[in-house]
Each structure stands twice: as C-alpha cells, then as structure tokens.
Amino acid sequence: MDFTFNLYSIVLILFGTATLLLSYYIYRKEGGAVRFFGIMMFSSAIWSFAYGFELASTTIEQAKLWISIEYIGISLLPLSWLLFCLKLSGKDHWYQNKINMFILIATAVIPILMVWTNDYHHLHFKSYHMDTTGDFPMVALEMGPSFWIFTLYFYLLLATGSYLLIITFRKSDPIYKSQNYSIIIAAFIPWITNITYFLGFRPFGQLDITPFAFIITVFLISIAIYRFKLFDILPVAREKVLELMQDGFVILDSKNRVIDYNSSFRRYLSDIKKSKIIGTQIEALFPDHKKLAALIKERQSGKIELKIENHNGSFELEAEIRTLNENQLKLNSEAVIIKLQDLTTLRKEALRSKSQTTELQQLNQLKDRVFSIIAHDLRGPLVNLGEILKMTSDDVITIEEFKTLSPTLSRDILYTTELLDNILHWSRSQLKxxxxxxxxxxxxxxxxxxxxxxxxxxxxxxxxxxxxxxxxxxxxxxxxxxxxxxxxxxxxxxxxxxxxxxxxxxxxxxxxxxxxxxxxxxxxxxxxxxxxxxxxxxxxxxxxxxxxxxxxxxxxxxxxxxxxxxxxxxxxxxxxxxxxxxxxxxxxx
The missing domain is CATH 3.30.565.10 (Histidine kinase-like ATPase, C-terminal domain)
Structure with missing residues (x-):
C-alpha cells in the first residue's frame, strides 16, 4: 500500500493506537459501566486509526478499504455509548432483555454490511472520488439514503444516552459536579462537531473532524473516571441505597430548603406534589412542629419525637437531626440531614412482644402445673389402685374390705379420667x-x-x-x-x-x-x-x-x-x- 502521511493522519493514528491499548487495559481491569466505556474507547480507536490511514491513502481503492474498517468503529460507537449511559443511569435492566439486545446489535451490524456491499447497490454512498484540491488527497463522498438513515440512528442513540445522563445528574448533590460537568460536556462535543460538518461548516475542506471530537470525549470521560472517581461515587448507586431505606431522609441547605430526599420521606408529608418538595422550606412541610424548626434553625444536632397525621395514616416518628459543615461535605455551605424513623411499628412490635412474653409465661406456668399434676395427682390414684388390686390378688384383704374401699377407688378413677381428658384436650389445642x-x-x-x-x-x-x-x-x-x-x-x-x-x-x-x-x-x-x-x-x-x-x-x-x-x-x-x-x-x- 502506498501512503502519504500528513499531520492529521499521524495524530489520528497515534491517538487511535493509544486509545486502542487503553481500551484493552480498561476492559480487562474494570467492570460494570467502565467496561462499556472500554468498548466505546475501542470503537473510537478503530474509527480514528482507520480514518488516519484513509487520510494517508493516495488511491480511491485503498481509501475505500479503510472506510470499510472505519465503519466497524462508527457503528459500534453509538451502541456502546448507549449501553454505557444505561449502565451509568441504573437502567441496565433494559438491555438485559435478550430481544432488546438483539435489536441493538442488529442495527449496529446492518450499516457495516451496507458499506461493505456498497459497490453492488450504492445505497450508502452514491459515489466516491479523490479530492486533490486541498493540501493532501481526501475522499469526497456523495451520500445515499442508507447513510442518512444510519445518521438518524446514530443521533438517536447519542441523544438517548445524553438524555439519560442529564436526568441522572440533574438532582445530584454538588459533590458530584466535577464529574457531572466533564461527562455532559464530553457528550455534546461530538454532537456539535458532526452537526456543523453536515451543515457545511468545513474549515478543513473534506476533513471530517468528528473522530477528533470523539478523542476529546474519551479523554474527558477518562478524566472523570480516574480524576473525579466517577465510579467510586455513583449518584445512581446512592439513590438506590436511599430508596431502599425504610427510614425517611431529607437534606436541607443553609437556608433550610429541601435539596434532596428519599421516597420514604414523602409518606410523612401531606398531599403535596413531588415536584414542589425540592426547594421548599422545611417549616412549610411541617408547619405544626415548631420545636423541630427551632432545632434546625439553631443548627442543633439531636433527636425529637413527632406525631403526624395525613392521608397515609397516623405516624409516631423520631427525627434525628445532624448538621454537617463545609469541611465535612467539601461544599461552600453547611447542610442539615434529618432522619425520620417510624416508631409506630417499633412500638407495636414492642407491645406484641410484651404480650407474647406474658402469654408464654402463663403457658409455661400452666405447663409446669400439668407436669406437676401428671407427676403427683395422676400417679397417686393409679398407684393406689394397683396396690389394692395386688393386695386383693394376694388375699391380703377380703372381698368385703375391697367393697368398702371401692367407692374411694371409683372416685379416684373418675377423677383420673376427667384429668386425662382435660390434659389431652388442652395439649391438642396447643399444637401448632x-x-x-x-x-x-x-x-x-x-x-x-x-x-x-x-x-x-x-x-x-x-x-x-x-x-x-x-x-x-x-x-x-x-x-x-x-x-x-x-x-x-x-x-x-x-x-x-x-x-x-x-x-x-x-x-x-x-x-x-x-x-x-x-x-x-x-x-x-x-x-x-x-x-x-x-x-x-x-x-x-x-x-x-x-x-x-x-x-x-x-x-x-x-x-x-x-x-x-x-x-x-x-x-x-x-x-x-x-x-x-x-x-x-x-x-x-
């Protein structure tokens, strides 16, 4: 192959090679969302590397070969970006569906096949030719209908991923702002560059600067991962933990306005719209609890009991107030965290436990009484009856004497029968x-x-x-x-x-x-x-x-x-x- 390397091709090849090696390292070492980011880096590396050799090609046949390789990265890039954003925003259950995943992979493979077979149908590119009017030869392409369909698909996946990132980071605490900004900015750079290219703003002639934009995107996200610890402090993970908690949590800013809360907290509020909670003064949410407002206003950490009645029911709560300053939060203002623990259930459980303990003690006393009766009252009459029968059999007592004792024996037998009936019926009723x-x-x-x-x-x-x-x-x-x-x-x-x-x-x-x-x-x-x-x-x-x-x-x-x-x-x-x-x-x- 005959190549004439220029500055743009050298930059793309060098960065593409470095990105390729880095993507392999990240994919092998990390997991979760970082692994999808590694696939995205691999796609960007293929695109950059192949586009660098396309810019260095001197013949149209050679350039067409590298364009075919480019499309492997171009088609995989929006797919890996979407998977990365789904995982990062906690929506990974969507692509775990086999049908959804098959559709995504199929839509990524079809454009590659369209490019590889373009000479037979010319649906993706109507024509190719080498443009030699610039500083170096570049391929000029006339786009076909398949190309515009793929472009729409490309933008759709990029837009969906970007939207997921925006809604994920929208309610994030300020502690996440460094990583948020780097991700959001990185997501929009390729958008802007690619749209300007198609609108005809081409300061470098036929040169497509989109691969350069994706290099910048990968670089910014890499900074977010390793500088701002993107996957060590995940907002979505924090949100899942808060939502799983049974206790209510609410975070206030320095002006006692709600800046974050979990779903359990909403149970204790009157009929108020979810959208109106953020930014509302805590006094407005709990207008009847002046003591709580006073503790928050004075920034006193401690506990206080509240009684709340609303459409969800009646609650006895323990509010634990914790004040955090800027040194603890790494913010420019202090904040207040309030934990609301429902004492209603705890107290019901305590009463139930006390009742069960009392009942168990009574049953235990009754059991001891039963065993005492079995050991003494039940055994005594039977022993007496056995002894009298033995004495009668051995002629120790006469028949007349036995008849004299028989009324007492009859009463003992009747007592023993009744006792056995009661014990058996009671024992049966206690069986689980x-x-x-x-x-x-x-x-x-x-x-x-x-x-x-x-x-x-x-x-x-x-x-x-x-x-x-x-x-x-x-x-x-x-x-x-x-x-x-x-x-x-x-x-x-x-x-x-x-x-x-x-x-x-x-x-x-x-x-x-x-x-x-x-x-x-x-x-x-x-x-x-x-x-x-x-x-x-x-x-x-x-x-x-x-x-x-x-x-x-x-x-x-x-x-x-x-x-x-x-x-x-x-x-x-x-x-x-x-x-x-x-x-x-x-x-x-």
Missing part, C-alpha cells in the same frame, strides 16, 4: 397448626347428653339439675370444644354443691350470641379465687365431699371459648353459689 372444626349444631342435644353423664354424681349428693333450654337453639362453634366446656362447668358445679342443692341451666338470645347460663347455689368462690379465674390462672380446690380438682378445667373452658369467638364470664359470691355465663356465636363472622 391445630384448627377448630366449627359448624352449626343444636345446643340442647349437648346439654342433655352431658346432664345424663353427670346424673350419677349429682344423685350421690341429692342435687337437682333443672334444664330449661328449648330445642332448636342453634349455635356456630366447635362441637367437641363446647361439649368439653359444658362438661367441666357442670362437673365444677356438682363438686362445689352441698347436698340438696340445685343447678339451673337456661339459654337466651343476646346481641348475636346464645347466652348459656349454668347457675348453682353451692359454696361459691372468694374474690381472690374469682380474680384468678378472670386472669386465666389455674386454681385447684377440693369439693364439698373432698373431691379433688385438677385446676385445669376453667382455664381450658376460657381458652376454648376465645377460640370460638365467644366468651366465658364467671360470677360468684362466697356462700351463695356461682353463675357461669357461656356466650356462643349463632352465625359466621
């Missing part, structure tokens, strides 16, 4: 994932069955059970649970009744519930015992005929009623008897 099987059923059927079950114990003490519940009183609850509740309360009433007492059972409709009332005129309960029942504590007291109690019955009844959206109310007076009011829902809630 255990649900209740609610359905409609006739209350009278359960009452009749339970009264028949307790008649032998009632007749032994000559107690009358008077039941006055009409058939068809339908309730909506877990049938087994209500059966256990009624059984325990009836058993409790019989246990604490003297001979010749009466137990009355009635049911009436009240405010969406059936009130089942079981009343007796037995010994009643003291105020202390009644208070323990209301608090959910388990108590154990022997009956009028020394019947033992488990201490679990009423605890289970209260818990089962709550699970069925009902309630249990106990009223009692010592020496006058007790009244148990069971409220059962009659429909779905």
């Amino acid at each position: 994932g255990y649900g209740i099987d609610r359905d409609f059923f006739d209350l009278k059927n359960i009452l009749v069955n339970e009264i028949n079950y307790h008649l032998p114990a009632a007749e032994a003490k000559n107690i009358r059970i008077i039941q006055d519940v009409f058939p068809g009183e339908m309730v909506y609850a877990d049938r087994l649970m209500i059966q256990i509740v009624v059984r325990n309360i009836l058993n409790n009433a019989i246990k604490f009744c003297n001979e010749n007492c009466e137990i009355h059972i009635t049911a009436v409709y009240k405010n969406g519930f059936i009130e089942l009332r079981i009343e007796d005129n037995g010994v009643g309960m003291s105020e202390i015992a009644l208070q323990k029942i209301h608090n959910g504590d388990n108590i154990s007291t022997r009956g009028t005929m020394n019947e033992k109690g488990t201490g679990l019955g009423l605890v289970i009844c209260k818990e089962f009623m709550e699970k069925n959206d009902g309630k249990l109310i106990v009223r009692s007076e010592l020496g006058k008897g007790s009244s148990f009011c069971i409220y059962l829902p009659v429909d779905l809630k």
Whole structure:
C-alpha cells in the first residue's frame, strides 16, 4: 500500500493506537459501566486509526478499504455509548432483555454490511472520488439514503444516552459536579462537531473532524473516571441505597430548603406534589412542629419525637437531626440531614412482644402445673389402685374390705379420667397448626347428653339439675370444644354443691350470641379465687365431699371459648353459689 502521511493522519493514528491499548487495559481491569466505556474507547480507536490511514491513502481503492474498517468503529460507537449511559443511569435492566439486545446489535451490524456491499447497490454512498484540491488527497463522498438513515440512528442513540445522563445528574448533590460537568460536556462535543460538518461548516475542506471530537470525549470521560472517581461515587448507586431505606431522609441547605430526599420521606408529608418538595422550606412541610424548626434553625444536632397525621395514616416518628459543615461535605455551605424513623411499628412490635412474653409465661406456668399434676395427682390414684388390686390378688384383704374401699377407688378413677381428658384436650389445642372444626349444631342435644353423664354424681349428693333450654337453639362453634366446656362447668358445679342443692341451666338470645347460663347455689368462690379465674390462672380446690380438682378445667373452658369467638364470664359470691355465663356465636363472622 502506498501512503502519504500528513499531520492529521499521524495524530489520528497515534491517538487511535493509544486509545486502542487503553481500551484493552480498561476492559480487562474494570467492570460494570467502565467496561462499556472500554468498548466505546475501542470503537473510537478503530474509527480514528482507520480514518488516519484513509487520510494517508493516495488511491480511491485503498481509501475505500479503510472506510470499510472505519465503519466497524462508527457503528459500534453509538451502541456502546448507549449501553454505557444505561449502565451509568441504573437502567441496565433494559438491555438485559435478550430481544432488546438483539435489536441493538442488529442495527449496529446492518450499516457495516451496507458499506461493505456498497459497490453492488450504492445505497450508502452514491459515489466516491479523490479530492486533490486541498493540501493532501481526501475522499469526497456523495451520500445515499442508507447513510442518512444510519445518521438518524446514530443521533438517536447519542441523544438517548445524553438524555439519560442529564436526568441522572440533574438532582445530584454538588459533590458530584466535577464529574457531572466533564461527562455532559464530553457528550455534546461530538454532537456539535458532526452537526456543523453536515451543515457545511468545513474549515478543513473534506476533513471530517468528528473522530477528533470523539478523542476529546474519551479523554474527558477518562478524566472523570480516574480524576473525579466517577465510579467510586455513583449518584445512581446512592439513590438506590436511599430508596431502599425504610427510614425517611431529607437534606436541607443553609437556608433550610429541601435539596434532596428519599421516597420514604414523602409518606410523612401531606398531599403535596413531588415536584414542589425540592426547594421548599422545611417549616412549610411541617408547619405544626415548631420545636423541630427551632432545632434546625439553631443548627442543633439531636433527636425529637413527632406525631403526624395525613392521608397515609397516623405516624409516631423520631427525627434525628445532624448538621454537617463545609469541611465535612467539601461544599461552600453547611447542610442539615434529618432522619425520620417510624416508631409506630417499633412500638407495636414492642407491645406484641410484651404480650407474647406474658402469654408464654402463663403457658409455661400452666405447663409446669400439668407436669406437676401428671407427676403427683395422676400417679397417686393409679398407684393406689394397683396396690389394692395386688393386695386383693394376694388375699391380703377380703372381698368385703375391697367393697368398702371401692367407692374411694371409683372416685379416684373418675377423677383420673376427667384429668386425662382435660390434659389431652388442652395439649391438642396447643399444637401448632391445630384448627377448630366449627359448624352449626343444636345446643340442647349437648346439654342433655352431658346432664345424663353427670346424673350419677349429682344423685350421690341429692342435687337437682333443672334444664330449661328449648330445642332448636342453634349455635356456630366447635362441637367437641363446647361439649368439653359444658362438661367441666357442670362437673365444677356438682363438686362445689352441698347436698340438696340445685343447678339451673337456661339459654337466651343476646346481641348475636346464645347466652348459656349454668347457675348453682353451692359454696361459691372468694374474690381472690374469682380474680384468678378472670386472669386465666389455674386454681385447684377440693369439693364439698373432698373431691379433688385438677385446676385445669376453667382455664381450658376460657381458652376454648376465645377460640370460638365467644366468651366465658364467671360470677360468684362466697356462700351463695356461682353463675357461669357461656356466650356462643349463632352465625359466621
């Protein structure tokens, strides 16, 4: 090949070679947006390097070869610029879509193919010829329709990337101004030079100075990367971090005007447009909080609690104020940072945690009581029964003596059976994932069955059970649970009744519930015992005929009623008897 090198070609070749080597170094060493910048440098290097040899060519055939190579860089340059800007502005999800990426690559490859096959269709360049009127030969081109379509595509990608940069840096803090200016200025240099070239302003004849402009662009962005630490302090990264924070953040300037904030901060404002927040005085945003305004005005760091109500709800906030001076920020004025932490959720969680702790303590006490009963009360009757049976088998006691002991054994067995029932039902209700099987059923059927079950114990003490519940009183609850509740309360009433007492059972409709009332005129309960029942504590007291109690019955009844959206109310007076009011829902809630 025959070359006649001139100053412009030498400059382009030298800078193109240096840029090519630097692009390889950056691509290998860095990642993220810097890697796309490396590809952009590579594209600019190809364009500059090939254009330098085109300017040094003496024949049209040789120049056409270098133009074909140039278009590799020319076509890749706007694509790499767009990818660089997308990554820098945090919009990289767009090109991660395979279809979008395929379209971008295809639009970059088509112009290259159009140039390489131009001799067959002349759609990109209508004609070539060497212009020798200048200081050195240069190719003069007559543009075809494909060229203008590509030019429009070229400008579109440059414009899109520049727009992304502008909106990304628009709200950036002053700390980013050095890198912002260098990037924005660098983006517009090729625009201006290329537009002036097509408008006919050509001080160097046919010489296209756009590659020189891209060399300047690459140089300025390189300064932003390594001098101003462009990718060490990314505004988009800072914005993502702020937006992910649950606490509200707002930054004020020296005149107490809002210069930055995150989305969480907007929740605590009244109905105000997003565009009106920046530049607004903090006193205007929180007009009812004079103490906050005073602390900010006096530049006092500290914490203060705020109560705010707006269309988003009611909030209890803790505002932490931090004042930063120009030495800390490297700015020419001081600023105030306010962090707003929502105490509403924290306090709700604290109350929930306290409630759970109390409930856990109660369950733990009940568990200890259950184990104590199992270890003592449950084991004792079984041991006694075993010993008496062994003595009977060994003829240590006679049949007549066994018959004398049998009433006591019968009471022990009945107590043990009831105790086991209560323990098993309570344990089952505490299992994780255990649900209740609610359905409609006739209350009278359960009452009749339970009264028949307790008649032998009632007749032994000559107690009358008077039941006055009409058939068809339908309730909506877990049938087994209500059966256990009624059984325990009836058993409790019989246990604490003297001979010749009466137990009355009635049911009436009240405010969406059936009130089942079981009343007796037995010994009643003291105020202390009644208070323990209301608090959910388990108590154990022997009956009028020394019947033992488990201490679990009423605890289970209260818990089962709550699970069925009902309630249990106990009223009692010592020496006058007790009244148990069971409220059962009659429909779905």
